[in-house]
Amino acid sequence: xxxxxxxxxxxxxxxxxxxxxxxxxxxxxxxxxxxxxxxxxxxxxxxxxxxxxxxxxxxxxxxxxxxxxxxxxxxxxxxxxxxxxxxxxxxxxxxxxxxxxxxxxxxxxxxxxxxxxxxxxxxxxxxxxxxxxxxxxxxxxxxxxxxxxxxxxxxxxxxxxxxxxxxxxxxxxxxxxxxxxxxxxxxxxxxxxxxxxxxxxxxxxxxxxxxxxxxxxxxxxxxxxxxxxxxxxxxxx
Numbered sequence: 001x002x003x004x005x006x007x008x009x010x011x012x013x014x015x016x017x018x019x020x021x022x023x024x025x026x027x028x029x030x031x032x033x034x035x036x037x038x039x040x041x042x043x044x045x046x047x048x049x050x051x052x053x054x055x056x057x058x059x060x061x062x063x064x065x066x067x068x069x070x071x072x073x074x075x076x077x078x079x080x081x082x083x084x085x086x087x088x089x090x091x092x093x094x095x096x097x098x099x100x101x102x103x104x105x106x107x108x109x110x111x112x113x114x115x116x117x118x119x120x121x122x123x124x125x126x127x128x129x130x131x132x133x134x135x136x137x138x139x140x141x142x143x144x145x146x147x148x149x150x151x152x153x154x155x156x157x158x159x160x161x162x163x164x165x166x167x168x169x170x171x172x173x174x175x176x177x178x179x180x181x182x183x184x185x186x187x188x189x190x191x192x193x194x195x196x197x198x199x200x201x202x203x204x205x206x207x208x209x210x211x212x213x214x215x216x217x218x219x220x221x222x223x224x225x226x227x228x229x230x231x232x233x234x235x236x237x
């Protein structure tokens with residue numbers, strides 16, 4: 001039995017991936033305290049979903065796509081090899097939101113704490129590692145999660161050959177920042193180019209399984225990006 005299926009079987013198929021399926025969030029409370037809502041709150045991308053005032057922010061740091069902040073900068077815990085399978089050829093990409101509490105912080109330290117909490121929760125569910133391969137934080141930084149040499153644990157029944165990209169926040173409650181959307185777009189284009197993934201194989205979680213993920217504020221933006229050429233390989237830097 002493939003390792004990522006074992007992860008979901010042990011945890012229970014009904015449980016959300018790091019709260020990714022927001023309607024199941026009450027099924028398992030995260031350990032530890034809520035992380036502080038630290039200023040500045042990055043500017044939200046339009047609309048009125050965002051709770052609270054929108055402050056002025058400085059231009060966020062946006063790394064080159066795929067050249068993510070290495071996992072060694074936020075964790076020293078490696079994957080549990082007995083629970084994991086190699087990825088093999090990459091042929092799909094799936095986009096998620098975190099789907100737990102709303103995220104307003106964009107600083108490095110609070111983001112590291114949140115990533116460690118997600119990883120710890122996934123280990124507690126007896127998964128091999130954090131389920132996602134890449135994470136985009138509120139400031140637009142790209143973080144390496146599970147190595148792409150291993151299958152992720154982010155879409156039950158669809159993890160084989162599938163790169164999981166998670167955008168930090170709960171987009172049922174808030175909107176992604178402009179910085180997040182810019183980094184997400186660039187990351188998807190670079191992943192498509194690097195692994196020759198067709199545009200028809202760039203999904204959101206809800207397009208593969210019944211869930212609200214990636215949230216009502218991100219889902220339509222993903223649909224628009226696919227249809228208006230923003231994920232074209234010609235967009236690659």
